[in-house]
Amino acid sequence: MRMPLLRLEGLTKAYPGVVANDDVSFEIGTGQIHALLGENGAGKSTLVKMIYGLVKPDKGEMILRGQPFAPGQPSDARRNGVAMVFQHFSLFDAMDVAENVALGMENPPPLRDLARRIRDVSEDYGLPLDPSRLVGELSAGERQRVEIVRCLLQDPKLLIMDEPTSVLTPQEVDILFRTLRKLSSEGTSILYISHKLEEIRALCDEATILRGGHKIATCDPREKSARELAELMVGQVLHPPERPARPMGDVVLSVEKLSLKSNNPFGTSLKDISFTLRAGEVLGIAGVAGNGQDELLLMLSGELRAPSAQVKLKGLPVGHLGPNARRKRGLVSAPEERLGHAAAPDMSLTSNALLSASERKGLASRGFIDWSATESFAQQIIERFDVRTPGTHVLARALSGGNLQKFVIGREIELDPDVIVVNQPTWGVDAAAAATIRQALLDLAGKGAGVLVISQDLDELLEVADSFAALNEGRLSKVRPAKGLTVEEIGLMMGGAHDMHVAHEASA
Amino acid sequence: MILGSINPAVLMAALMVAATPILLAAIGELVVEKAGVLNLGVEGMMIMGACVGFIVAVNTGSPIMGFIGAALGGIALSLLFALLTQALMTNQVASGLALTLFGLGLTALLGQGYVGITPPRTPKLDLGPLSDIPFLGRALFTHDIVVYLTIALVGAVWWFLKYSRAGMILRAVGENHDAAHALGYHVKRVRVFAIMFGGACAGLGGAYLSLIRVPQWTEGMTVGAGWIALALVVFASWRPWRAMAGAYLFGGVVVLQLNLQAAGVRIPVEYLSMSPYLITILVLVIISSGKGRSLNAPGSLNKPFHASS
Numbered sequence: 013m014r015m016p017l018l019r020l021e022g023l024t025k026a027y028p029g030v031v032a033n034d035d036v037s038f039e040i041g042t043g044q045i046h047a048l049l050g051e052n053g054a055g056k057s058t059l060v061k062m063i064y065g066l067v068k069p070d071k072g073e074m075i076l077r078g079q080p081f082a083p084g085q086p087s088d089a090r091r092n093g094v095a096m097v098f099q100h101f102s103l104f105d106a107m108d109v110a111e112n113v114a115l116g117m118e119n120p121p122p123l124r125d126l127a128r129r130i131r132d133v134s135e136d137y138g139l140p141l142d143p144s145r146l147v148g149e150l151s152a153g154e155r156q157r158v159e160i161v162r163c164l165l166q167d168p169k170l171l172i173m174d175e176p177t178s179v180l181t182p183q184e185v186d187i188l189f190r191t192l193r194k195l196s197s198e199g200t201s202i203l204y205i206s207h208k209l210e211e212i213r214a215l216c217d218e219a220t221i222l223r224g225g226h227k228i229a230t231c232d233p234r235e236k237s238a239r240e241l242a243e244l245m246v247g248q249v250l251h252p253p254e255r256p257a258r259p260m261g262d263v264v265l266s267v268e269k270l271s272l273k274s275n276n277p278f279g280t281s282l283k284d285i286s287f288t289l290r291a292g293e294v295l296g297i298a299g300v301a302g303n304g305q306d307e308l309l310l311m312l313s314g315e316l317r318a319p320s321a322q323v324k325l326k327g328l329p330v331g332h333l334g335p336n337a338r339r340k341r342g343l344v345s346a347p348e349e350r351l352g353h354a355a356a357p358d359m360s361l362t363s364n365a366l367l368s369a370s371e372r373k374g375l376a377s378r379g380f381i382d383w384s385a386t387e388s389f390a391q392q393i394i395e396r397f398d399v400r401t402p403g404t405h406v407l408a409r410a411l412s413g414g415n416l417q418k419f420v421i422g423r424e425i426e427l428d429p430d431v432i433v434v435n436q437p438t439w440g441v442d443a444a445a446a447a448t449i450r451q452a453l454l455d456l457a458g459k460g461a462g463v464l465v466i467s468q469d470l471d472e473l474l475e476v477a478d479s480f481a482a483l484n485e486g487r488l489s490k491v492r493p494a495k496g497l498t499v500e501e502i503g504l505m506m507g508g509a510h511d512m513h514v515a516h517e518a519s520a
Numbered sequence: 521m522i523l524g525s526i527n528p529a530v531l532m533a534a535l536m537v538a539a540t541p542i543l544l545a546a547i548g549e550l551v552v553e554k555a556g557v558l559n560l561g562v563e564g565m566m567i568m569g570a571c572v573g574f575i576v577a578v579n580t581g582s583p584i585m586g587f588i589g590a591a592l593g594g595i596a597l598s599l600l601f602a603l604l605t606q607a608l609m610t611n612q613v614a615s616g617l618a619l620t621l622f623g624l625g626l627t628a629l630l631g632q633g634y635v636g637i638t639p640p641r642t643p644k645l646d647l648g649p650l651s652d653i654p655f656l657g658r659a660l661f662t663h664d665i666v667v668y669l670t671i672a673l674v675g676a677v678w679w680f681l682k683y684s685r686a687g688m689i690l691r692a693v694g695e696n697h698d699a700a701h702a703l704g705y706h707v708k709r710v711r712v713f714a715i716m717f718g719g720a721c722a723g724l725g726g727a728y729l730s731l732i733r734v735p736q737w738t739e740g741m742t743v744g745a746g747w748i749a750l751a752l753v754v755f756a757s758w759r760p761w762r763a764m765a766g767a768y769l770f771g772g773v774v775v776l777q778l779n780l781q782a783a784g785v786r787i788p789v790e791y792l793s794m795s796p797y798l799i800t801i802l803v804l805v806i807i808s809s810g811k812g813r814s815l816n817a818p819g820s821l822n823k824p825f826h827a828s829s
Binding site for chain 1: 685688689691692695696699700702703704705816818819
């Protein structure tokens with residue numbers, strides 16, 4: 013056993029109505045890669061925020077290198093050699109790489125020296141970066157490099173990484189792991205937060221599992237199977253979704269040679285997209301965030317209009333139609349952003365049900381809303397999709413992410429569509445709810461609808477998809493049958509490691 | 521030709537004087553907006569500065585004391601705005617509009633006994649031989665010190681935002697307050713300081729009107745200068761030197777309008793008075809058409825910040 017770098021003893025933090033962490037204790041060894049494993053809401057974020065000084069624990073203490081450690085703010089933590097790579101929310105789009113790095117440092121050198129050091133460190137660790145570029149123009153993988161380099165420049169003793177691989181291609185993940193192993197061999201401890209079990213088994217020396225704010229176990233992840241870890245994390249036995257064999261029907265949706273400019277200045281325009289979707293088929297579209305997924309969804313939902321003949325629904329041109337007209341004809345969609353895009357946060361579930369269903373379900377006639385029919389429709393979604401909520405009057409923002417996601421996907425499925433398009437259907441959703449949603453999509457395909465799933469979670473796509481394509485910089489790869497595809501092949505379809513592999517081979 | 525009766529050197533000199541109050545207010549508001557706060561109360565803070573500055577100057581006999589008083593008056597009003605928007609989380613647009621109305625009303629009350637009085641004269645800066653240079657001397661070097669200090673202030677703000685660490689933090693807070701918070705910066709503290717700076721600058725701009733440009737106190741004497749300053753910040757796409765160029769352009773329009781009127785040109789002056797606002801509406805249309813990011817608008821502008829953890 014290597015000497016512990018950080019020991020947590022009985023850390024407890026309660027928020028009104030919920031105990032985020034209850035008496036959590038474990039140790040992180042020097043140079044150890046320690047996984048913190050748990051579902052959304054298990055208390056992982058709160059725990060690392062306490063270590064990083066963003067949140068003060070109610071009870072318990074931390075001991076860093078034998079000294080009591082109670083950071084009042086992040087700068088205290090940074091001074092003590094604790095650095096953190098955030099999942100999101102910590103970069104400034106309109107500022108350049110060097111400024112972004114300087115903002116995360118205690119005593120940054122003048123920007124010119126800093127730029128040189130950024131180049132040196134980023135090349136040492138195989139993470140090439142140009143200090144003068146604007147962060148808003150970088151890819152997700154490059155943005156993460158900015159965060160990592162920012163931490164490395166401070167010579168950290170403990171590096172906290174919050175879900176670092178959710179935005180990376182498999183090849184980029186490999187490079188990240190090599191960097192982390194190199195750091196670990198140099199004596200830096202790493203606290204690695206994730207819910208991806210295979211990654212943790214490949215990378216980590218030890219894993220602590222949290223569930224519902226409690227520590228469930230600390231174990232060696234290499235001695236457990238992914239299934240055992242999953243059951244520790246979820247606390248129940250999981251069943252993979254069933255996929256009854258089904259015949260493919262006619263083409264229900266086709267897109268032909270479509271190029272479309274993004275409506276967002278930092279967005280990705282679609283370039284020459286072609287594909288077809290048959291009745292009963294589940295088409296999975298992979299890709300790293302920001303490669304045109306949002307634009308693809310907007311184009312299919314009707315929020316971005318296209319030349320009419322290039323998007324065809326059941327053989328009829330619909331490219332020029334808006335969302336409601338497309339819904340009426342049987343094409344429904346559920347975007348990635350639950351609050352604010354798929355659902356109006358400050359409206360009740362009943363009102364939210366009305367917003368997308370009024371046309372197909374006939375909930376309004378001659379301008380008057382049939383509230384009782386709307387309410388029973390909302391109630392029907394809640395029952396069929398096991399949405400945990402006190403009732404239909406509850407505001408959308410009051411639901412947890414998983415429950416709201418079940419509601420917005422269920423709302424579209426209940427419309428009995430011919431084609432459904434979903435983006436990131438299980439993002440930030442706990443494993444049980446994710447299984448429900450995937451099963452519902454498969455069932456819908458079984459009833460003869462075409463299902464298009466856009467997702468960054470490869471495991472999810474391999475679980476549900478019959479055919480498979482990837483988005484890379486706004487272009488869609490050829491559609492291939494999902495059966496027999498390997499993760500490496502998928503990674504290459506997603507664009508491989510962009511510009512990184514060359515630099516890494518040079519430094520290796 | 522009627523335009524021949526306009527002397528370009530005099531026009532240039534008048535332009536610098538006309539531009540100074542809106543430039544002062546605009547450079548303050550620019551810093552406020554760079555920190556992510558939209559304070560629409562510039563007009564109210566300006567009139568507050570004009571009134572308080574006038575009162576202090578008359579009572580102490582010192583224009584310098586007047587300017588200091590004006591800055592403090594502007595700060596006082598801006599702190600009210602900071603309290604509302606940063607502590608009580610009210611809507612910034614509504615609070616800013618209320619601040620303008622409140623400032624106009626309060627100064628009408630405070631300034632009642634001061635109408636028709638002449639304030640102590642602010643001396644011109646003696647630049648010796650410089651002001652004897654033909655044309656340029658008359659145009660550029662015959663002004664009071666505030667004109668030159670304002671230009672220096674623009675340079676200082678430019679340097680602060682571009683090169684200083686504090687300026688970088690301020691930009692970071694305005695660009696993405698959640699990220700700044702996650703890195704441990706005090707979003708609200710930074711914003712309150714920025715709001716105070718904006719208040720001081722608007723106050724000084726107001727005092728320049730009542731003590732030097734006009735110089736006397738009348739109710740509502742800023743007549744929209746604060747709104748032009750707000751427009752200017754957008755027009756300048758949040759860049760200090762462009763704000764100065766814009767202020768001289770808008771100042772030029774104001775002066776030209778007066779001169780054209782005096783010279784008897786028959787275009788309705790309303791067209792010229794409208795022009796700063798028309799330009800601003802155009803800029804706003806371009807911004808809201810989705811090209812705003814390329815125009816450099818701060819990412820968190822006018823978004824309320826609430827630390828969730």
